[in-house]
Amino acid sequence: MRRLFVLLVAGMVGTALVAGPAAAGGKPPKNKAKAEEKINEAYACFLDGALGYTYEQKAECVAGAADDEELLALLQATGEANAAAASTTSFEIEDIRFRNKKSAEVDFNLVVGGEVLAGIAPPGGAVLVKDDGDNKKVWKVSTLTFCNLTALANSAVASEGPCAEVITEDTV
Secondary structure, eight states: OOOHHHHHHHHHHHHHOOOOOOHHHHHHOSSSHHHHHHHHHHHHHOOGGOOOHHHHHHHHHHTTTTTOHHHHHHHHHHHTTTHHHHEEEEEEEEEEEEEEETTEEEEEEEEETTTTETSSSOOOOEEEEEEETTOOOEEEEOOOHHHHHHHHGGGGGGSSSSHHHHHHHHHO
């Protein structure tokens, strides 16, 4: 039953795991508390099914996903295949470690139907990127996190399609 929840959740949100983030140790952002708040907001946008975001809105919270037709299609297909679990899915961030001013490692748990699935979610990441809309820098869920979570629901994602290269080369 727990495995089914994990597969449904990971697929539903279209989110992160095969390669973990590199070791932390760089200089954190000047306003660490604000950066942590913005990372939490990005994860909520992407993972909290109760918020009711569209696939396009979720993609805006993942670095590069809104601009990549293949990643957006993967997010939508995975979400549609697991739509039943979407409204009961959430997350809990346990720790955020800044690698430097523009990237962080995020340890989190998936929560399905109120049950914390500790240790199921792969190590996550967040990156500070320039938003195309208003040219401001914003924290987003890393593309690797998206791909790794999607790979939990469909292992083929790790070896083919738009995530194969991301999982092989990315470090956050």
